[in-house]
Amino acid sequence: MKDKELFDIFDDADNDSIERLIDKCPELSDEQLDKIFVMSETKFKKNKNKTEEPKRDNTIKMTENDDVEGVDVVKKPAWFGILSTAASIILIAGIAIGSTIMIRGNKKIINDDSKIPPAITVTTTAVTGTTSVSVSNYVSVVTSIANVTDLTNNANDTTFSEQPDSETTTETKSETQTEATAKVTDESDFIAQYVGNWRYQTSPTNQVHIDGVDAGIVEIKNDATFKYTDNYGNVKTGTITKYTEKIGGTIIFGLKFSGNSFIGNVAYCSNTNSDELHFGNGDAARLVRGDENQTLTEIAMEKIGKFQEIDGILSGTLGHYDNILFTDNNTRYYKVTDNPSIFTLAELKERINNNFTGEVKESLMKECDTRFKEKDGALYESVIIREVNSINTNGGVVVSEYNDEYFTAKTNEESFTEGKGRTTVEFKLENGEWKIISYSYENK
């Protein structure tokens, strides 16, 4: 071993040895110390700058134990504020203008209030066999009732005379008065038939009857006011006036809501459904009374939910007593434990009948008879347990191929059952009730 190698044993020495070796360490020259100082100082300043970068304005303080506290104040350039303000103004203006154009575009209304009779006065005088009828403003009403052949129209006040015709004049007078009274009543009570709660539904695809989503509840009151509460609890109130529009000679009625609570201000009455009011010409929004007028999407979701419930019962989700049983045709039937979702076999069959039709219904009915028996008023089930037909509606459904008696709904998400993809369910209208006629899965 060389002499030098003997001293290699001091490498990575313990503390005691190091202390003794330090004593014998040669003194460092001033030049060497200066060099080390300069290097150290440079590194120190570099490290200090790095750590102080986030400490602007002394808002962040770092303690000796590396605990950091304070607020990081970020200074943005001065032009950033001006630019943000300008962008905000443009955005708001754009929304306002766009909304106005959209609402006006949906209205397409002919608001000719001058032709709408706010009131009617009929004065009849019959002294010398001459009937004089004075009509304010509304010639059309009188002419249609009295069959007047000669008419003199003087702006806002019209007076006409007719040769005596005693047989018809009396009747005409009477009919005219009755009709006029009816009109007045209708004008003041227009709101009566609409009083109640309505669901305000909107559609992102302008197909509100298919995929309309509840946006809030509108309460229409007797005094022709309304209260709209949206899904977030925001409340808007206002007044309602009768609205009349003439399109192609046909007068269409509607309710005109004050303010801008809805997609349009006028909700048009439906000729075929008194429980539905449509906004605008399109199918973008509507008011539907109570729980009536479900959208096809809502119907699909509800029916699929019922299908899942019934299918679950048939596939063995009910509990039963293991020690209370009887045997029929070599099949053991166990007494079903108390379960609030099903009470009797008849009730289960009624549910199937209410929600299914066609082959699906027949199949479920057969399965029902195989799976369940009743004895002494109690329900018993066999233990033939099959796989659940899972239909995953967590992502909602898409309705398509719809007409008055048929539509399909396809789930947006795949079934929970392994190997089965999205589910397509077919619906058919039977005796006024939508029922499932088939369902099928995509292969994964």
Added chain:
Amino acid sequence: MTSRELAELMQKSSVDCHKALVKEYGRYVYAIVYNKLRCCGTNEDIEECVSDVFADVFMKFEFDISSENDIKYLIATIAKRKAIDNFRRLTVTASHTAEIDEDDMNELVSDFSVDEHVNRSELRRILLDKIDELGDPDSAILIQKFYYNRSSKEIAQNLSMTAGTVRQRCARAMDKLRTKLVDIGITF
């Protein structure tokens, strides 16, 4: 130099305080770093590491250090940790993977032998004792020559003697040390 004195100096001028620290503890830090890196680093590596240590010490001194009871211990701890970091960096090999047979696995259970560690510590202690027995300046000459790798000229400057004297004394001191070690059963 106490922590209070350093804190007061720091209040007046941080640069002066840093200079004072390097002057006071430069040799101390150098010795600690040297012990860890002498087998794997160059003089530049060692000086670089020493400057790293002081940069960290300066950062530490940015905060209140008046409560520090033992500045020397604090600096020694920073120096050891920094030296170990540099040692790892310098000894990283190009390849980080190796194929190992199952037969070799038993040998890899631990590369740390307590017995060997104790033996090396004991040997270091005995060697330092025997070097100390040589007395000054011979003990310092041997350590500076063979451990700190100083040239005879540098040692001569440190110890205020000629290079020739250093070489003569070094040879004689080494012979004496060898004899002392043989006497106690250590040969090399």
